[in-house]
Amino acid sequence: MASVSYDNATRFYPGGTKPAVDKLNLEVKDGEFLVLVGPSGSGKSTALRMLAGLEEVNDGSILIGDRDVTDVPPKDRDIAMVFQNYALYPHMTVAENMGFALKIAGVSKEERAARVEEAAKLLDLEDYLSRKPKALSGGQRQRVAMGRAIVRQPQVFLMDEPLSNLDAKLRVQTRTQIASLQRRLGVTTVYVTHDQTEALTMGDRIAVLKDGILQQVGTPRDLYEAPQNVFVAGFIGSPAMNLFQADIVEGGIAFGNAVLPIPADVLASATGPQITVGVRPEDIDVAPAGGEGLDVVVDLVEELGADGYLYGHAEINGLRTDLVARVDGRRHPNAGETVKLVAKTDHIHAFDIATGERLNAAVVVD
Amino acid sequence: MSTATETAAAAGVIPGPETPTRRVKRRLTSRTATIAALLIAILWTVPTLGLLVSSFRPPQEVVSTGWWTIFSNVGFTLDNYTNVLAAGNSQLTMAQAFINSIAITIPATVIPLVIAALAAYAFAWMDFKGKDALFIGVFALQIVPIQMALVPLLQLFARGEIFGVPVIAAFGDGAGYAQVWIAHSIFALPLAIFLLHNFISEIPADVIEAARVDGASHGQIFFRIVLPLTMPALASFGIFQFLWVWNDLLVSLIFADGTVAPMTKLLAEITGSRGQDWPLLTAGAFLSILVPLIVFFALQRYFVRGLLAGSTKG
Numbered sequence: 001m002a003s004v005s006y007d008n009a010t011r012f013y014p015g016g017t018k019p020a021v022d023k024l025n026l027e028v029k030d031g032e033f034l035v036l037v038g039p040s041g042s043g044k045s046t047a048l049r050m051l052a053g054l055e056e057v058n059d060g061s062i063l064i065g066d067r068d069v070t071d072v073p074p075k076d077r078d079i080a081m082v083f084q085n086y087a088l089y090p091h092m093t094v095a096e097n098m099g100f101a102l103k104i105a106g107v108s109k110e111e112r113a114a115r116v117e118e119a120a121k122l123l124d125l126e127d128y129l130s131r132k133p134k135a136l137s138g139g140q141r142q143r144v145a146m147g148r149a150i151v152r153q154p155q156v157f158l159m160d161e162p163l164s165n166l167d168a169k170l171r172v173q174t175r176t177q178i179a180s181l182q183r184r185l186g187v188t189t190v191y192v193t194h195d196q197t198e199a200l201t202m203g204d205r206i207a208v209l210k211d212g213i214l215q216q217v218g219t220p221r222d223l224y225e226a227p228q229n230v231f232v233a234g235f236i237g238s239p240a241m242n243l244f245q246a247d248i249v250e251g252g253i254a255f256g257n258a259v260l261p262i263p264a265d266v267l268a269s270a271t272g273p274q275i276t277v278g279v280r281p282e283d284i285d286v287a288p289a290g291g292e293g294l295d296v297v298v299d300l301v302e303e304l305g306a307d308g309y310l311y312g313h314a315e316i317n318g319l320r321t322d323l324v325a326r327v328d329g330r331r332h333p334n335a336g337e338t339v340k341l342v343a344k345t346d347h348i349h350a351f352d353i354a355t356g357e358r359l360n361a362a363v364v365v366d
Numbered sequence: 367m368s369t370a371t372e373t374a375a376a377a378g379v380i381p382g383p384e385t386p387t388r389r390v391k392r393r394l395t396s397r398t399a400t401i402a403a404l405l406i407a408i409l410w411t412v413p414t415l416g417l418l419v420s421s422f423r424p425p426q427e428v429v430s431t432g433w434w435t436i437f438s439n440v441g442f443t444l445d446n447y448t449n450v451l452a453a454g455n456s457q458l459t460m461a462q463a464f465i466n467s468i469a470i471t472i473p474a475t476v477i478p479l480v481i482a483a484l485a486a487y488a489f490a491w492m493d494f495k496g497k498d499a500l501f502i503g504v505f506a507l508q509i510v511p512i513q514m515a516l517v518p519l520l521q522l523f524a525r526g527e528i529f530g531v532p533v534i535a536a537f538g539d540g541a542g543y544a545q546v547w548i549a550h551s552i553f554a555l556p557l558a559i560f561l562l563h564n565f566i567s568e569i570p571a572d573v574i575e576a577a578r579v580d581g582a583s584h585g586q587i588f589f590r591i592v593l594p595l596t597m598p599a600l601a602s603f604g605i606f607q608f609l610w611v612w613n614d615l616l617v618s619l620i621f622a623d624g625t626v627a628p629m630t631k632l633l634a635e636i637t638g639s640r641g642q643d644w645p646l647l648t649a650g651a652f653l654s655i656l657v658p659l660i661v662f663f664a665l666q667r668y669f670v671r672g673l674l675a676g677s678t679k680g
Contacts, residue, residue, distance in 0.1 A: 052575075052579055054575050054578065054579070074578045075578060075579070075580075075582065076581075077579075079579060080579065080580075081575075081576065083572045083575070083576060084572075085570065085572050087572030087573045087576040088573075089573060089576075090595065100577070100580050100582075100590075101580035101581050104580060104581045148576075148580070158579075
């Protein structure tokens with residue numbers, strides 16, 4: 001067990017002008033499950049591969065525990081990695097696959113068998129130990145890949161989108177299995193995904209990356225309730241947060257003919273006459289008839305049983321703006337109607353229009 | 367177009383826009399193509415069949431009647447085989463030359479395969495300075511005609527040493543073997559490295575990386591992961607190299623003198639010195655076909671596709 005820290009770790013790909021990972025500073029505590037999340041090309045996989053030793057660190061350093069591993073080859077880092085495509089050894093049986101690292105490390109045959117058996121039991125793979133990977137289903141292969149990592153009893157688990165090749169149902173199941181397994185084993189884990197739902201459900205903490213730059217690190221709750229910039233606000237949460245530009249008016253900002261209250265000192269710190277406002281779909285309500293709010297034309301209502309999502313558009317400062325609001329699944333406006341929407345005043349996110357940085361303090365209810 | 371789609375559907379191919387590859391595949395698997403291939407195969411095999419039949423006929427009948435008269439002219443004998451094994455020149459018999467052929471061919475197949483597999487792994491999965499230039503250089507060596515290398519090689523072998531190491535001299539009386547092995551290995555390496563490199567570099571990078579993370583060194587990755595996965599390529603190249611060396615006359619004419627001469631050389635001598643005894647050649651030819659056939663059938667099970675199946679998602 002060990003902590004992991006990135007200290008200004010930077011990776012340039014040969015021929016590239018921009019670093020794939022730019023001065024990454026990140027601490028992963030002992031036993032913590034940290035999720036690296038970001039869109040494709042954000043450098044999340046590169047950051048993981050740097051930790052694995054599969055990618056050179058051009059600048060800065062990486063520590064596992066107290067040991068500087070920046071220039072240590074992968075085999076001496078005491079880490080185990082689960083690959084997106086599983087990367088099983090096709091000519092070996094499941095048991096041989098799982099025991100390969102131990103064999104290389106010179107562990108005795110008896111102990112190897114015992115440890116493989118133990119991991120197989122944990123992963124429900126006991127009946128498949130003598131099979132070759134090609135005779136396994138996708139989910140089973142994924143578990144073998146997990147097993148290969150567990151058998152090692154490494155300092156750190158690295159997982160590179162291990163669920164992306166599973167079908168939707170299996171992904172949700174495996175997601176919880178991995179998370180609970182990690183908590184049971186207590187091994188420090190760095191997990192890469194592009195799926196923000198996976199990130200929110202699995203991670204103790206989440207690190208959001210974009211263009212090789214770390215945007216924000218925090219608990220799922222932090223990221224959801226207090227995104228530090230426009231990118232994180234739009235990336236975390238599904239459906240995404242409504243983001244639009246609004247005029248600063250007396251007492252707050254304009255939302256149709258309603259005013260969303262924002263403290264004057266927050267508004268004073270903005271660089272322009274407008275700010276970017278973010279409101280999550282569940283923080284928007286349909287106003288009662290005759291009330292104040294923003295006129296929105298309903299384009300579509302997605303019914304999900306208890307809840308529904310209203311997709312509509314409105315004119316804000318002459319710009320067509322798409323909005324999403326959570327509505328009651330049974331009683332909701334229909335497509336084509338025009339309704340007034342109001343935002344709950346205590347969950348408004350204000351961002352600077354030029355820098356995209358957060359302006360107001362977040363209301364985090366614990 | 368509708369018939370094309372039907373054929374494709376019948377063949378289990380997902381119907382869709384016809385790509386050039388698909389068109390070629392469809393044409394090559396059509397009935398006409400199959401019949402044409404069968405005809406060519408029969409046409410090709412008939413002379414060999416004639417040779418086989420002739421080798422079992424008494425010499426006087428071989429000389430006087432055609433092999434296709436075997437049914438009206440029944441006569442079966444193994445004389446040709448016993449005679450040819452005893453035939454030869456002043457230094458060795460055909461039976462000894464047969465052993466020589468094996469002694470030349472097996473090392474001359476194994477040596478280049480081992481070196482080429484190691485080199486191909488290095489070219490595919492190791493980073494070192496000048497890798498690309500070196501690879502192009504090795505590839506370009508295929509252009510050098512074998513004939514051009516013969517005289518320099520003879521000069522090198524005449525010295526009895528390579529880079530100061532008395533490699534050739536160390537073999538003493540068997541120096542001829544070492545010469546042929548080295549010559550064949552040198553000629554085989556460029557193509558072997560190129561082909562094996564193409565195969566080895568197709569192994570998913572994930573698998574190699576997984577092995578590195580699992581703690582394997584380059585040597586362990588090579589022997590435990592790459593080599594087993596490369597068996598189909600090694601087997602097919604092994605077969606080609608084996609056939610090439612087994613059937614080779616040029617290299618053995620020049621480097622394999624006297625008692626190390628292989629069958630091909632002796633067979634050629636029999637034709638030259640005893641043109642009248644050509645029925646012996648039929649048996650000799652069959653003896654020399656025997657080993658390549660055994661090798662082919664023994665190794666053909668390695669010609670299996672999809673050895674990588676199950677490794678990654680695909």
